[in-house]
Amino acid sequence: MGRTLAxxxxxxxxxRRAEGEPDLLFxxxxxxxxxxxxxxxxxxxxxxxxxxxxxxxxxxEDHNTPTLDIDKPIADPVSRAQLETLRKNCAEFxxxxxxxxxxxxxxxxxxxxxxxxxQPGTTVVCGDSHTSTHGxxxxxxxxxxxxxxxxxxxxxxxxxxPFKTMAITVEGELPEGVTAKDLIxxxxxxxxxxxxxxxxxxxxxxxxxxxxxxxxxxxxNMSIEAGARAGMIAPDETTFAYLRGRAHAPExxxxxxxxxxxxxxxxxxxxxxxxxxxxxxxxxxxxxxxxTNPGQGAPLSAQVPxxxxxxxxxxxxxxxxxxxxxxxxxxxxxxxxxVDTVFVGSCTNGxxxxxxxxxxxxxxxxxxxxxxxxxxxxxxxxxxxxVDEGLDKVFTAAGAEWRHAGCSMxxxxxxxxxxxxxRSASTSNRNFEGRQGKGGRTHLVSPQVAAxxxxxxxLASPADLSDVAVSxxxxx
Amino acid sequence: MEAFTTHTGRSVPLRRSNVDTDxxxxxxxxxxxxxxxxxxxxxxxxxKDPQFVLNQEAYRxxxxxxxxxxxxxxxxxxxxxxALQNYGFKAVISSRFAxxxxxxxxxxxxxxxxxxxxTVERLQELAEADPAVEVTVDLVARKVLAPGxxxxxxxxxxxxxxxxxxxxxxxxxxxxxxxxxxxxxNRPSFxxxxxxx
Numbered sequence: 101m102g103r104t105l106a107x108x109x110x111x112x113x114x115x116r117r118a119e120g121e122p123d124l125l126f127x128x129x130x131x132x133x134x135x136x137x138x139x140x141x142x143x144x145x146x147x148x149x150x151x152x153x154x155x156x157x158x159x160x161e162d163h164n165t166p167t168l169d170i171d172k173p174i175a176d177p178v179s180r181a182q183l184e185t186l187r188k189n190c191a192e193f194x195x196x197x198x199x200x201x202x203x204x205x206x207x208x209x210x211x212x213x214x215x216x217x218x219q220p221g222t223t224v225v226c227g228d229s230h231t232s233t234h235g236x237x238x239x240x241x242x243x244x245x246x247x248x249x250x251x252x253x254x255x256x257x258x259x260x261x262p263f264k265t266m267a268i269t270v271e272g273e274l275p276e277g278v279t280a281k282d283l284i285x286x287x288x289x290x291x292x293x294x295x296x297x298x299x300x301x302x303x304x305x306x307x308x309x310x311x312x313x314x315x316x317x318x319x320x321n322m323s324i325e326a327g328a329r330a331g332m333i334a335p336d337e338t339t340f341a342y343l344r345g346r347a348h349a350p351e352x353x354x355x356x357x358x359x360x361x362x363x364x365x366x367x368x369x370x371x372x373x374x375x376x377x378x379x380x381x382x383x384x385x386x387x388x389x390x391x392t393n394p395g396q397g398a399p400l401s402a403q404v405p406x407x408x409x410x411x412x413x414x415x416x417x418x419x420x421x422x423x424x425x426x427x428x429x430x431x432x433x434x435x436x437x438x439v440d441t442v443f444v445g446s447c448t449n450g451x452x453x454x455x456x457x458x459x460x461x462x463x464x465x466x467x468x469x470x471x472x473x474x475x476x477x478x479x480x481x482x483x484x485x486x487v488d489e490g491l492d493k494v495f496t497a498a499g500a501e502w503r504h505a506g507c508s509m510x511x512x513x514x515x516x517x518x519x520x521x522x523r524s525a526s527t528s529n530r531n532f533e534g535r536q537g538k539g540g541r542t543h544l545v546s547p548q549v550a551a552x553x554x555x556x557x558x559l560a561s562p563a564d565l566s567d568v569a570v571s572x573x574x575x576x
Numbered sequence: 577m578e579a580f581t582t583h584t585g586r587s588v589p590l591r592r593s594n595v596d597t598d599x600x601x602x603x604x605x606x607x608x609x610x611x612x613x614x615x616x617x618x619x620x621x622x623x624k625d626p627q628f629v630l631n632q633e634a635y636r637x638x639x640x641x642x643x644x645x646x647x648x649x650x651x652x653x654x655x656x657x658x659a660l661q662n663y664g665f666k667a668v669i670s671s672r673f674a675x676x677x678x679x680x681x682x683x684x685x686x687x688x689x690x691x692x693x694x695t696v697e698r699l700q701e702l703a704e705a706d707p708a709v710e711v712t713v714d715l716v717a718r719k720v721l722a723p724g725x726x727x728x729x730x731x732x733x734x735x736x737x738x739x740x741x742x743x744x745x746x747x748x749x750x751x752x753x754x755x756x757x758x759x760x761x762n763r764p765s766f767x768x769x770x771x772x773x
Contacts, residue, residue, distance in 0.1 A: 116755040121734050124752060126759050128767055136653065138609035147746070158770040164607060178607040185609050196770050217768045229652040229676060245654035245680035247745070255749045257756055261679075261732065293594055294646045294672055327649060329675055350766040358766035393594050393649070414593040414644055421592070511651075513603045530650060532598040534621050 102368025104265045105334050106300040109240040109365065113223050115257055122259040128222035128239075130252050131208045132159035132195065134186040135513070136227030140250035141189040151193045153256045158217065159190050159197040162207045163513050167476055167503035170200055179514065193253075206479020206505045209233040209447035213317065214481055216346025220335035220362040225252055230447045230529065232323040236316035237343075238335035238365045240300070243324060263329050264298050264374040267367075269305040272381035277561055279457070280315035281449060281527065281546035283307070283379075284322040285387040285397045291377060293395040296328030299375065302367060303333050307381035313342040314453040321448045322529050325394035334366045386561040388434055389531045389544040391422035396531075398434065400549065400561055406430035425533055426541050427521070434559050437543065441524040442473040442500075442554040443536070444547055446510035449527035450478025454547040455486050458527075459494040461551035461562045466498050468557035473500035474516060476508040500554065512537045525553040578685040579742030582714040583666045585639030586707060587722075588629055589700035595643060596650035597677060601659040614659035634707035642699045642711075643670040648677025648688075657684045667713040669720065671696050682735050683745065687713055689720060695727045715739060 103111070116124040130153075137159070144150070151157060164179045174180040183200065190197035198204040204211060209230055212218045224234040224241035227249040234241035248258055268287060288295075301323050303316075311319065316333050323331025340359055343349045350358040389397040390404050396419065398405065407419035407430065423430065428437070444450075444458045455477060467473045475495045477483035483505055486492055492502045509516040510528035518524055518540025527550050531542040543559060552560040605617035622628045629635060641660065647670040648656060657680045660668065668686065671693040681688040691699075702709050702722055712721040715736060720727045731739075738745070749756075 115759045155769045155771040243652035247683040354766040532596045
């Protein structure tokens with residue numbers, strides 16, 4: 101019987117297989133950041149162990165870094181100590197680090213792909229659940245805990261329990277104004293936050309094949325929000341074109357060998373998935389969340405649902421709790437929900453195409469009075485590219501704040517946070533209670549919806565802006 | 577890792593589904609660089625409510641958390657496991673756990689037990705009716721015992737053995753040195769490297 105993409109990549113990394121034991125898998129790329137690594141390095145130190153493969157390990161600073169005044173000492177002493185700990189650990193163990201201020205610094209899941217380190221058929225891990233992002237290249241990529249970070253540092257392997265496979269097939273054309281973010285939010289709403297549990301998802305079908313690499317990363321990034329072990333997309337010409345010429349992409353004969361291997365990384369025609377979901381792209385619309393988990397979402401044109409409409413008692417209770425926390429009432433049109441803050445950024449939507457998409461909506465328009473809009477590029481490279489294209493000027497001319505690269509308001513570890521009761525439209529990945537700041541309320545949206553929402557002050561799509569005049573010529 | 581064989585203690589009913597790791601330990605606690613001192617951050621936002629179950633005197637000192645479905649979703653932060661352990665929990669019972677959280681828990685000796693939802697609810701009812709009732713989580717027999725409840729649970733044999741023995745994963749893997757070195761010797765040259773030789 102044929103094998104799926106995930107099974108092929110898995111099989112190619114088995115170091116040791118024994119009856120009754122988890123497979124021991126080799127890890128091709130280990131990404132580190134400041135938050136989930138200090139206790140792992142400490143463990144190595146206590147046991148007198150080394151990092152086995154510093155040449156397969158790379159670190160950056162992202163979760164905790166400020167997005168303002170980065171040339172000054174970090175104000176919060178605890179944050180500063182954590183970054184200094186990473187710097188000390190990387191120096192002591194010989195790990196390559198891109199610290200704050202470095203041109204390659206940025207959100208770990210933006211940095212890996214842009215350096216060309218994330219490649220088809222590799223295994224990629226990081227102490228961060230959004231490692232699923234790298235699956236967009238046909239890599240088997242997943243988030244791990246700190247104990248596993250230590251395990252990979254010491255052995256470059258992980259013992260892993262078997263997984264199940266799920267095909268998510270999206271056929272057809274995404275309608276105008278519908279993005280990869282809307283697609284993945286709709287998928288999560290369909291299968292639920294636990295729907296992917298135990299599965300590696302493979303996104304396939306004509307609508308997925310048409311997505312750019314960056315859009316594919318947005319989709320795979322949120323696989324974890326469906327509870328999945330990982331999400332993958334088979335590599336194709338789009339993948340190869342993205343990788344060619346990048347700093348760590350193979351060259352010469354290695355490139356040819358690599359592409360020949362990468363072309364084999366497709367699910368065989370006779371392979372069988374453990375589960376299948378089929379989605380018609382044409383039926384999708386701009387999608388936003390109304391609740392406190394990423395599965396609690398609906399099309400922008402819909403209303404806040406009535407908890408009483410849920411048959412399942414625990415879902416009903418969760419919806420009641422969510423509406424209470426979010427300060428919403430059943431039946432309220434989603435378009436009428438006003439926001440205080442708009443956040444564009446994160447490993448979900450902080451890449452150059454996301455910034456272009458938001459800027460194209462904002463160009464010549466202004467952020468509504470009383471709304472604060474933060475634009476946080478996913479990496480320094482993304483920021484430089486945006487400046488080169490004049491996007492930063494579009495944002496600042498509209499009244500948005502153009503910030504330095506990092507995770508920022510996605511998780512509210514640095515000073516970029518919502519105040520209690522504040523409401524955001526956010527291009528990030530989690531709308532959990534307090535995620536963006538204690539008492540803050542989050543609606544997950546695409547970059548286009550974020551920009552349109554900033555202009556109108558309530559949840560909106562670019563199509564709602566037809567009445568808002570563009571005040572300056574294009575190309576500012 | 578501390579070994580886990582069997583544990584008996586009072587339980588806390590947490591009747592919420594989809595308890596994500598941001599609720600278990602909020603992000604601002606993640607700046608710490610140690611594995612201890614997270615107990616005050618456990619469910620920090622909910623503990624501001626005096627009615628929250630952990631604030632009720634009757635549940636003080638309880639060691640088994642009986643939670644709603646999909647416990648531990650979201651962020652991979654192992655701090656969530658440390659916070660539960662630092663607070664004093666030895667085991668968590670739910671009908672479904674998020675994968676990364678479950679993996680993290682078993683690597684730290686916090687036993688996560690999967691039981692059918694109706695059994696979980698029965699245990700919650702018992703603890704609500706009488707907070708002094710004790711629950712036994714027996715990994716040797718793979719059973720959860722409480723008055724009127726005797727429920728078998730599954731855990732893969734390898735994970736169970738590691739927990740019972742309190743084994744360190746890294747030491748076990750390092751015994752496979754020759755297999756790892758053999759694999760490394762045969763990796764294709766086109767595979768990416770972070771450091772260019």
